[in-house]
Amino acid sequence: MPRTIVRLSARDIRMPTSESKAGSDAMHVDPDYSGAYVILETDADDGRCGHGMTFTIGRGNEICVAAIDALKPLVVGLSLESIIWDMAGFWRRLTGESQLRWIGPEKGVIHLATAAIVNAIWDLWAKVEGKPVWQLVADLTPEQFVDCIDFRYLSDALTRDDALQILRDKLPTRAAREAEMRREGYPAYITSAGWMGYPDELVRKLCREARAAGWTRFKIKVGRDSDENVRRAALVREEIGPDALMMMDANQAWEVGEAIALMRPLAEFHPLWIEEPTSPDDILGHAAIRRAIHPIGVATGEHGANRVIFKQLMQAGAIDFCQFDNCRLGGLSEALAVLLLAAKFKVPVCPHAGGLGLCEYAQHVSLIDYICVSGSLDRRMTEFADHLHEHFLDPVSFRGGRYVVPTAPGFSIEMKPQSLDDYEFPQGRKWRR
Amino acid sequence: MPRTIVRLSARDIRMPTSESKAGSDAMHVDPDYSGAYVILETDADDGRCGHGMTFTIGRGNEICVAAIDALKPLVVGLSLESIIWDMAGFWRRLTGESQLRWIGPEKGVIHLATAAIVNAIWDLWAKVEGKPVWQLVADLTPEQFVDCIDFRYLSDALTRDDALQILRDKLPTRAAREAEMRREGYPAYITSAGWMGYPDELVRKLCREARAAGWTRFKIKVGRDSDENVRRAALVREEIGPDALMMMDANQAWEVGEAIALMRPLAEFHPLWIEEPTSPDDILGHAAIRRAIHPIGVATGEHGANRVIFKQLMQAGAIDFCQFDNCRLGGLSEALAVLLLAAKFKVPVCPHAGGLGLCEYAQHVSLIDYICVSGSLDRRMTEFADHLHEHFLDPVSFRGGRYVVPTAPGFSIEMKPQSLDDYEFPQGRKWRR
Numbered sequence: 001m002p003r004t005i006v007r008l009s010a011r012d013i014r015m016p017t018s019e020s021k022a023g024s025d026a027m028h029v030d031p032d033y034s035g036a037y038v039i040l041e042t043d044a045d046d047g048r049c050g051h052g053m054t055f056t057i058g059r060g061n062e063i064c065v066a067a068i069d070a071l072k073p074l075v076v077g078l079s080l081e082s083i084i085w086d087m088a089g090f091w092r093r094l095t096g097e098s099q100l101r102w103i104g105p106e107k108g109v110i111h112l113a114t115a116a117i118v119n120a121i122w123d124l125w126a127k128v129e130g131k132p133v134w135q136l137v138a139d140l141t142p143e144q145f146v147d148c149i150d151f152r153y154l155s156d157a158l159t160r161d162d163a164l165q166i167l168r169d170k171l172p173t174r175a176a177r178e179a180e181m182r183r184e185g186y187p188a189y190i191t192s193a194g195w196m197g198y199p200d201e202l203v204r205k206l207c208r209e210a211r212a213a214g215w216t217r218f219k220i221k222v223g224r225d226s227d228e229n230v231r232r233a234a235l236v237r238e239e240i241g242p243d244a245l246m247m248m249d250a251n252q253a254w255e256v257g258e259a260i261a262l263m264r265p266l267a268e269f270h271p272l273w274i275e276e277p278t279s280p281d282d283i284l285g286h287a288a289i290r291r292a293i294h295p296i297g298v299a300t301g302e303h304g305a306n307r308v309i310f311k312q313l314m315q316a317g318a319i320d321f322c323q324f325d326n327c328r329l330g331g332l333s334e335a336l337a338v339l340l341l342a343a344k345f346k347v348p349v350c351p352h353a354g355g356l357g358l359c360e361y362a363q364h365v366s367l368i369d370y371i372c373v374s375g376s377l378d379r380r381m382t383e384f385a386d387h388l389h390e391h392f393l394d395p396v397s398f399r400g401g402r403y404v405v406p407t408a409p410g411f412s413i414e415m416k417p418q419s420l421d422d423y424e425f426p427q428g429r430k431w432r433r
Numbered sequence: 434m435p436r437t438i439v440r441l442s443a444r445d446i447r448m449p450t451s452e453s454k455a456g457s458d459a460m461h462v463d464p465d466y467s468g469a470y471v472i473l474e475t476d477a478d479d480g481r482c483g484h485g486m487t488f489t490i491g492r493g494n495e496i497c498v499a500a501i502d503a504l505k506p507l508v509v510g511l512s513l514e515s516i517i518w519d520m521a522g523f524w525r526r527l528t529g530e531s532q533l534r535w536i537g538p539e540k541g542v543i544h545l546a547t548a549a550i551v552n553a554i555w556d557l558w559a560k561v562e563g564k565p566v567w568q569l570v571a572d573l574t575p576e577q578f579v580d581c582i583d584f585r586y587l588s589d590a591l592t593r594d595d596a597l598q599i600l601r602d603k604l605p606t607r608a609a610r611e612a613e614m615r616r617e618g619y620p621a622y623i624t625s626a627g628w629m630g631y632p633d634e635l636v637r638k639l640c641r642e643a644r645a646a647g648w649t650r651f652k653i654k655v656g657r658d659s660d661e662n663v664r665r666a667a668l669v670r671e672e673i674g675p676d677a678l679m680m681m682d683a684n685q686a687w688e689v690g691e692a693i694a695l696m697r698p699l700a701e702f703h704p705l706w707i708e709e710p711t712s713p714d715d716i717l718g719h720a721a722i723r724r725a726i727h728p729i730g731v732a733t734g735e736h737g738a739n740r741v742i743f744k745q746l747m748q749a750g751a752i753d754f755c756q757f758d759n760c761r762l763g764g765l766s767e768a769l770a771v772l773l774l775a776a777k778f779k780v781p782v783c784p785h786a787g788g789l790g791l792c793e794y795a796q797h798v799s800l801i802d803y804i805c806v807s808g809s810l811d812r813r814m815t816e817f818a819d820h821l822h823e824h825f826l827d828p829v830s831f832r833g834g835r836y837v838v839p840t841a842p843g844f845s846i847e848m849k850p851q852s853l854d855d856y857e858f859p860q861g862r863k864w865r866r
Contacts, residue, residue: 029531058532059503063542066499070492098462099491105685105713107738108541109496153712156689156721252538256589279586280538281741283716284748288589305540305738308714315717 002079003128005050007041008117010068012061013053013415014425015356015388021197022387023057023354026223026253029197032058033356033388036065036113037420038120042080050124051414054116054327055355060109061425067113070100075117084125087148091118091333095150107305111330118331119361123411133332133411134367138178142167145372149337157311163340170375177371185402186366187377189217189247191354192385193236196221200235207239214400217245217381219275224253226262233269249275252303256285260292273297273321280304286318299323302352306330310338314345321379325352326361332411335365339373348378354385359396360412363403391419435512436561438483440474441550443501445494446486446848447858448789448821454630455820456490456787459656459686462630465491466789466821469498469546470853471553475513483557484847487549487760488788493542494858500546503533508550517558520581524551524766528583540738544763551764552794556844566765566844567800571611575600578805582770590744596773603808610804618835619799620810622650622680624787625818626669629654633668640672647833650814652680652708657687659695666702682708685736689718693725706730706754713737720751732756735785739763743771747778754812758785759794765844768798772806781811787818792829793845796836824852 017023018030034057040050054064074094083090094114095106104110126133137145146163193206207218220236222229237246248271254262259277266274274296278285280303290298297320304310304324313319322342326335342349349369353362359382366382374380382403389395394412397404406412422429450456451463467490473483487497507527516523527547528539537543559566570578579596626639640651653669655662670679681704687695692710699707707729711718713736723731734756737743746752755775759768775782782802786795792815799815807813815836822828827845830837839845855862 027529027531027534031532031535056532057535059530060500060533060536060543063496063499063503063536066496067493067542070496096460097492098460099464099489100493101460102464102490103493103496103542103545105736107714108543109500109536110493110541112536153688153715153718155691156718255586258588279741281540281739282586282745284745285586285589285741303538306714308712308718312715312717 001044002081003042003044004079005040005076006043008072008076009039010065011037011420012065012425013037013420013423014058014061014431015423016430017387018058021195022192024195024197025221025249025251026196027251028057034058034061034425035356036061036068036116037415038068038116040075040120040124042124048124048127050120050127052116052118052120052123052411053357053413054112055358056112063109064112064116067109068116071097071113071117080121080124080128083121087333088150090121091330092150092152094118095330106330111306112327115327115329115331118333119327119411119413122332123413126411127409130409132364132406132408134364134371134406137336137368138174138371142171145336148333150333151337153308154311154337154341157315158341158344162344166340166343167372170372173375174371177375181367181370181405185399185404186363186370187381188384188398188401188403189219189245189381190215190384190386191219192387193218194220196223203232203235204239207236211240216401217247219247219249219383222248222250222262222266226265229262230265233266237269245272246270247272247275247299250277252276252279254278256282256288259289263293263296267296271296273299275299275323276303281309283309283312283316283318286313287316290318290320297321299350301325302328304328307334307337307341310341314341314347319347322347322349323352324349325358326365327358328352332365336368339365339369343374348376348380349374350381351383353383354387356388357392357413359384359389360392360394363396363406364411366403367405391415435514436475436477437512438473438509439476441505441509442472443498444470444853445498445858446470446853446856447491447494447864448856449863450820451491454628455625456818457628457630458654458682458684459629460684461490467491467494468789469494469501469549470848471501471549473508473553473557475557481557481560483553483560485549485551485553485556485764485844486790486846487545488791489545496542497545497549500542501549504530504546504550513557513561516554520766521583523554524763525583525585527551528763539763544739545760548760548762548764551766552760552844552846555765556846559844560842563842565797565839565841567797567804567839570801571607571804575604578769581766583766584770586741587744587770587774590748591774591777595777599773599776600805603805606808607804610808614800614803614838618832618837619796619803620814621817621831621834621836622652622678622814623648623817623819624652625820626651627653629656636665636668637672640669644673649834650678650680652682652816655681655683655695655699659698662695663698666699670702679704680706680708680732683710685709685712687711689715689721692722696726696729700729704729706732708732708756709735714742716742716745716749716751719746720749723751723753730754732783734758735761737761740767740770740774743774747774747780752780755780755782756785757782758791759798760791765798769801772798772802776807781809781813782807783814784816786816787820789821790825790846792817792822793825793827796829796839797844799836800838824848
């Protein structure tokens with residue numbers, strides 16, 4: 001029996017995180033972690049719904065909700081089976097809608113909205129199969145995997161045949177890596193000790209607690225004040241010790257030349273990478289920075305608008321680490337394409353997470369990368385921030401600084417009904433008072 | 434007396450152009466030319482209002498209206514004088530708003546909305562000065578001109594000092610070029626004879642009519658069917674004669690390799706450029722196409738999201754013609770930056786126009802370019818499409834295939850009150866029936 005999507009509802013969910021400065025950085029001083037949240041209901045009587053969301057940081061979340069509403073006619077009335085049968089075509093119809101594409105194309109609000117819907121489809125599909133999303137994908141044949149991807153604008157860097165070859169090479173050893181992941185979990189690093197707006201003593205305390213919990217990889221925020229950057233880096237290095245990994249994140253605050261100059265005095269703290277040193281659109285700028293600050297790596301991706309940007313970051317040799325976001329890209333369907341691009345160009349993927357629901361998403365993406373695509377853990381780890389997981393039905397779980405593999409069916413993104421009601425903006429209980 | 438902005442209203446204006454296929458191309462088969470329209474009211478008793486709009490092609494226009502509403506608190510309550518005093522800072526506050534920037538940054542819906550507001554400020558400023566916008570800018574000193582620009586992310590290609598030098602070099606001869614423009618007008622080319630959806634006989638008729646009216650430069654649409662492209666190019670070349678300029682526009686329909694292959698059989702028709710051969714985000718792809726199809730030029734820009742994309746198109750030697758859109762960029766303030774970049778890299782600017790209101794905007798941009806920035810007409814011309822000008826209070830005007838210089842105060846973008854009422858979506862008279 002086909003299962004038809006009969007209703008798509010979009011809700012504006014916001015958490016008042018700006019009250020505590022959680023998530024603050026050089027460009028985003030007061031984020032309210034938010035989700036433009038999608039629920040897909042079907043005519044099946046098993047009560048299974050598809051859930052998906054796109055992450056924003058507060059104001060503007062209502063614009064993403066409006067964009068989801070604009071895409072609704074392209075989804076409601078379709079059967080899940082017809083979508084699954086042609087995932088690439090479904091994605092092309094959303095991103096290529098002849099009038100809506102003008103306001104992107106494939107970037108900004110309309111692409112964020114696309115992600116929420118596409119990920120809700122993946123969630124629904126996985127629930128119907130009774131598997132977590134990572135496993136649903138790990139159980140696809142290479143042919144089924146590539147059939148989920150729209151290769152438009154990629155063919156000069158990655159063809160369907162290239163993609164098939166990458167997947168076939170890893171196929172015989174998939175089961176061994178899956179067993180390893182179930183046993184060991186996926187490596188992670190922690191961001192939530194080093195927010196820009198936190199006072200020194202809080203940073204010290206959080207670093208100590210994280211070390212005690214088994215964390216060995218830490219990311220800190222840096223900004224435009226060189227002395228302050230050096231002071232904070234020294235403080236964190238003192239707390240985490242000489243052997244722990246330290247990453248730095250400038251959140252787009254710098255000019256190209258400024259990035260090169262400001263990283264020079266930070267080299268003594270041995271950062272693995274500098275993240276978002278400049279505009280996320282500046283492929284050639286990242287390449288210039290990378291050449292200048294070697295052996296410090298360059299990382300970017302959480303604001304990388306689409307696969308065409310990532311294609312060029314790799315063609316230009318601009319990055320050492322690819323940090324795409326599964327809801328900045330147009331959902332998992334496009335994320336799979338970027339995983340394949342990264343494998344072809346031998347760039348490790350360390351997905352962007354934190355925020356609201358992003359860790360829940362990212363763990364699936366990293367498991368797919370390791371089990372099906374790259375087959376490697378070398379220089380790979382998934383971001384983690386310790387906020388807001390209590391609102392999810394199947395929250396991320398950690399053991400010794402590693403993500404424990406999720407086993408519940410779906411994309412781990414479904415929020416508790418009470419949280420949805422309490423934090424709905426502006427009418428929810430938490431916003432009314 | 435300072436003049437304070439007391440009200441910002443945003444309206445969803447749509448024209449049912451899809452009924453006639455006007456504007457149709459390979460990717461946008463049924464556009465309804467639309468504007469997310471801004472009106473700024475002030476507390477002055479002279480009745481002057483600032484008008485601005487961003488162009489879209491129908492569905493999604495309501496999302497841009499929602500984004501304008503989200504930016505409203507950053508504008509209402511400010512005096513025009515305080516904005517003019519620091520145009521670059523005003524622009525930075527809109528594009529850098531700490532929560533809203535997440536849903537861009539500086540791209541897609543939120544940037545389109547920024548453009549509508551920024552251009553309405555320029556319109557208001559020019560009206561208060563009693564000048565058309567092009568003349569307001571042409572009367573600025575080089576220092577005042579660069580003070581309107583946010584140079585963030587440009588400094589590796591264009592500094593404030595570079596910009597000042599370019600403007601100072603042209604300063605002594607500004608008056609002569611202004612007089613020439615008032616006498617001769619600015620060169621244009623016509624797009625509205627060659628829409629994809631038009632039948633052959635209509636294309637022939639429109640080409641003949643345009644030639645009779647003095648047009649000598651024509652653009653046609655091309656798509657993925659090579660034989661059909663060749664047939665249409667031959668038909669148009671036959672009508673316009675061997676000496677007229679012909680440009681071609683693929684509207685992003687092709688892969689990089691496909692663009693190179695499909696342009697080969699079109700070379701015999703001597704196109705000046707191929708426009709948007711592939712993804713508008715693909716800087717390196719445009720560079721590869723340009724190398725392969727020389728001496729046919731490569732043009733792009735109407736979907737170029739921001740100045741960082743244009744910086745790279747120029748750094749990479751990816752384009753022969755820069756076709757930015759004054760409302761895809763974040764309004765005139767950012768367009769001035771790209772004019773300066775183009776002058777530094779010696780790339781001619783041929784602004785995107787057509788649509789609804791875009792010709793009205795573009796004529797000002799081209800006049801500023803010639804009078805203040807590039808000082809050259811070499812390989813420069815502004816797009817023109819003969820649709821919907823009747824809805825504007827100060828519509829574009831033509832003589833012998835050239836834009837006649839506008840003289841009314843403002844940005845020429847104010848629509849007739851009756852048109853705004855009739856075409857407001859969905860409640861206007863033209864949509865209700």
